[in-house]
Structure formats: C-alpha cells, structure tokens
Amino acid sequence: MRMLMVGLDNSGKTTIVLKINGEDTSVISPTLGFNIKTITYQKYTLNIWDVGGQKTIRSYWRNYFEQTDGLVWVVDSSDLRRLDDCKMELDNLLKEERLSGASLLILENKQDIKGAPNPEEIAKVLNLEAMDKTRHWQIVGCSAYTGEGLLEGFDWLVQDVASRIYVLD
C-alpha cells in the first residue's frame, strides 16, 4: 500500500514515521525533499512517503500523488495561528483528482502539549464535515512523543484501504 504523508512544515510527519517504525526520534532535521520508509504493518507492506512541508516545496507534493492509497494529513495542534494555512492546503489537496480515491487519515499531532485543542475542535476549524461524502476519512488525536494514537490511526487507514480494495473487485 502506498501512503502519502503531508501537512505543514513542523507538524511532525517525520517524527511520526520514525516513531511508528521504532526508530530514534531525537535528531530530526526539517525535510528538504522526501523520505520513504517501507514497513510491514499487520499483514501489509506499507510504502510511506514523508514529504517536506515547507512552503517552497509544497508545490512538489503533486509529484507524489500518483497511486496513493492512503493520505495522511498531519496537523500541529499547538500551532493555532497557522490552522488557516493548514485548512487551505488541505482543501487544495482534496481537490486533486489523483487523490480522490485515497482514504484520508487526519492526525492531530502534539496532543501531549498542554492546552492544545482537542481533535473535535480542530475538526470544526478545518470544516471536515463539509468534505465530499464519498471520501473515507477519520480524524485521530495523537502524539509522536508518547506514541499515543498512532497505531489507532494507522490501523484504521490500513483497514480502510484494504476493505476498499475488497469492494472494488
């Protein structure tokens, strides 16, 4: 399964991927291009594409759209000021035809930070209810520091992608 991780810079994408893979997360540089990880998750092989989120390189995201089964949108819950940027970029992404079949997992990261709004509140700001009804999506609060919520999110994503492929045939 091909998974694409995107979101604003500093949201924690790289940290999440390394954490899921049980790797050291103590020194991570902002991602200049992309990283790819192949991990075995449950019975599936996931190819996870972690693409840098700095403004300048967001225009390259589209190079990675092709054949994406699962889209993971990572939000920094503590970065309230940029929630609108975050909403705008997500809206643009969801207009992409090549991503129209992908299941969408929204990870509200950094929930360990005290005072961060909870996933329901952020869902409201991102106006997720207005999303195209055919889209399979799920929002999960998580922390790449503690690992909380990560498995819950990826379990959903992997199952959803698997079951969609099921239905297709």
Place this chain on the structure above:
Amino acid sequence: MENEEEVLATSNEPLDPNLHKKHISMIERLSNRHQIRLDNSLARQSESDSSSSSTATAPTTASFLSRFSDSKRSIDSQLAQSRLTDPAQLRSHLDSISASISDLEKLVAESSYFLPSYEVRSSLKTISDLKQTLENLNSELIPKKKFSFKNKASKQDRDRSVSDSKQTAPGNADSFSVSLEKLSFQVRDSPGLRNKNGETLVKNFKGSEIGEFTVSDLDSCEVRLIGSVRALFVHRLKNCRVYAGPVTGSILIEGAEDCVFVMASHQIRIHNAKGTDFYLRVRSRPIIEDSTGVRFAPYCLSYEGIEEDLREASLDEETGNWGNVDDFKWLRAVQSPNWAVLPENERVGMVQISNSGDGIEGN
C-alpha cells in the same frame, strides 16, 4: 536501514479461519492491483512515448535502472571535473550538477510506485551520497562568503516588506477571524507575550507546566525566556532582542526584522526574516525560507542554572549546526546569498540575563 523492514507489533484480532481466508484473498487482490498499476503505467508511458519524441522507455525496473545509472555516471564525471573547472565557471558548474541530482531524485519519486522497495532505497542512498559529495566539493572549492549587511534596509525594501506582511494577511485575515469564531476555546489563553512596544519582557518557565509559548507582535522590545519549553512560536517582531533558554521541540519564527535572537533548540525554522542575527545551538540543521540578510553565530547565553537546563534538553553540546543552514529558497550547491556566517569581530559577547530587575512578567 536494516530496521526499515521491522515488523510492527500490533493488536492482531483472533484468527477466525474465515477472516484469515478473507485476508489471504485480499492480499492476492492487492498484488493483482499492483500488476494492474504496472500495466496501466506501461500503457500510459508508451502512449506518451509515441506522442512525443522523448527517449523514455517503458517503466520497467530494468529500464529505470539503466536510466538511473546513466545519469549517475554523467553526474559522477561532472563531479570529477569540478576540480578542473575554471573558477569563474565553478558556480554554474556546481549548480548544474545540483540540478541533475534533483532530476534524478524526481525520476526516483515518479518511478517509485512500480519499483521494488529495495531499488527505491538503494537509489535514494545513491542520491544522498551524490548530494554529500557535491556539498563537500562545494565547501572545499567555494569558501563561504563572509559579509556584513547594510544596517538599514533600503526604503524600497521596507515598503516592500510592509506590503509583504500585508500579503500574508489577506488569505488569513478574513478566514482567520471566521475560524476563530468557530473555535470553542480561547486562542488568547495560549501562553505568550504579545503586542508590546519598547519594553523588557521576562518569562520564567521554571516550575510552570507551559508546553508551547508564543512571542508575537513586538516592537523594540527585549525578551528574556528563562528555563525550558517544548515549542516556541515567534511572530512579527521588529527591532527586538530575544534571549531564550532551551526549547526541547522546535522553534518557528515567522516575520522578524532587524532583530537579534539567541536561542537553543532541537529544530528551528525561520520564515520571512530580514536583517536579523541568530546565535543558535541546534541539534538539526537550521532552515530559512523567504529570508534575506540573516546571519548566524553560535549560542552565547548565560543565566543562573542554564547548564542544567541545557543538559536536560540534550542541548549541552555544541553541534556546530548553527552554521549548517539550509535555505529552502536556494536549493542549489553554491552558497545562498540570503545568509552568511556572522563575522567573529561583529558578534556580541556572552549575554548574561537574569530573572530580576526591570522585567515585566508575561502570562
């Protein structure tokens, strides 16, 4: 690299034989689907082949590998030629190598969905080695520029910067207030120092439970942040000095003009900074984007108990990363014109700050 294939322990549902069968057939379908993709992409590719004069061949692993190794060979030879290149042409020579490496990276990105993951990984490794070689050559052959910036930005620059900062607003301005209404919590409650002019502001994090802290919309202020915090957001500062203890997560700076920052952090991202000096200790590479006239030097802050704070934040060792700046607006081999190393004779000495005195506590 080895542990990339690590199997993740997850909660497996009890194995109902029926379910098991379902799973097996699902896996089959997944691999069928993979084959279909392959076929599709072959078809697509040959279509585009016939409609253009491109020499690209059908995307099989073999053809990818041959294209990849051709480009690699040509990059290798260009790299080798660098030492013989006329110094006047060196910059453009290195730039063109850098562009070729980017193209190669793009080829891998585009081919990734039909390549076996081993091939993807090894080609990415090759690319990162090429980048490293290029970087080494670059720092060896082109000495880092040391320069100082004119103290005041020209009037034109200033005007532009005003409209720039307005420009970030429109998309935001309206929609931001809209979404703020939707927020059932109060953004104002998030801890920070905001909207001050000409003051000295002191915040001590010791003993507090603050996770993230914001410093925004300050003009001509001195900010002292004592103790450590997880995340720091800095927004729209003008003519300020900011002295900060260790940040265990990341610092995000958006909009700073004629400022001095002395900070330690695991990560730092600097956007829209102008004529600003940074004295940093960072565990990863600092990055700048949309910035000009920024200069870097090592961290130089002292307050009572800072050694312990730095140690606890794993920031007690100098990594030298303060000078390994990546400019996202200048993804080329040659030194970015937007930043420089702050010449030693222009650096401030050790900055000593304290909790007490004329400061105003933030909230």
